[in-house]
Amino acid sequence: MKIALLGYGKMGQVIERIALERGHEIVLKKSGKDTFDGLDQADVAIDFSIPDAAVGNISACLNASIPVISGTTGWLDQYDNVVGLCEDKKGAFIYGSNFSLGVNLFFELNEHLAKMMAKFDQYKVSMEEIHHTQKLDAPSGTAISLAKDIIENSDYSSWVLSDAKPDDTSESELAKQILIDAKRIENVPGTHTVTYNSKVDSIEIKHTAHNREGFALGAVIAAEWLVGKTGIFTMKDVLNLK
Structure with a gap:
């Protein structure tokens, strides 16, 4: 070829x-x-x-x-x-x-988990993505894909970067938003974490790339x-x- x-x-x-x-x-x-x-x-x-x-x-x-x-x-x-x-x-x-094969399996896991968690509104979902300092866009395309899959399978309506969230966002608006924390650290190929957090516990799935x-x-x-x-x-x- x-x-x-x-x-x-x-x-x-x-x-x-x-x-x-x-x-x-x-x-x-x-x-x-x-x-x-x-x-x-x-x-x-x-x-x-x-x-x-x-x-x-x-x-x-x-x-x-x-x-x-x-x-x-x-x-x-x-x-x-x-x-x-x-x-x-x-x-x-x-x-x-x-x-990545592993990330695409992670996409499937994220989608399945979102469907399960949609029934339990005591959990609030958030995401973190970490990439190398040369990455030009934030959040990563992978994080956006993860967020979209959650939105399509839950009552969430949008995602927003955590450092771009307006201070006047109401509680009702915030409840429908997925906060994404995008970090840029030297020599990190890519790490994505999806967390469902409640007052009593947290459920977390994570994918870590070791290289390209x-x-x-x-x-x-x-x-x-x-x-x-x-x-x-x-x-x-x-x-x-x-």
Whole structure:
């Protein structure tokens, strides 16, 4: 399989190593203002760039009929436009806030727990996410995905960063919000904790990434799965978790 890497930072370099170990070939390594020369040779593209570049990268692939997966977060205000382009071009696209196998199992656990806890209003849910200091967006895409799954399976209506919560937020409004504490600490690949707290006890689930290997392997597996398909998919499809 010939792969175009769109974004060649630390994640891109780990993806390259794992892809080569799995017998694939890298035909493009694009960073910054590099051109898309070589994209037409690719069987699939993997985008781990920056929020400002993601939509341009994904669009270039879809316009060139190249299946593309993106693990870049912070651009989802334009997600519907990308989906529309993919449908118009009859392309193939996967967005994942996190491609790690363990995180996607964690997503399933979080969703199941949210359904259980929705019956017990004495518990208030909150979240904490910790990432390296180079991460540009906060909260993380993974934290947003976790929050959305809780909202879809409970009476919560929204999430808010804990340090951005207005001082005049009423108790009734606060009760419907999921507070997310986003921390940036050197050399932390990613830690996410969901806590249900009551006056008498707490229930907590947590995922801790030890390195970037899990994210990179999941991205390559998703790319392998996507080749030859048409449509918009998620890691639930890749891992047959639906």
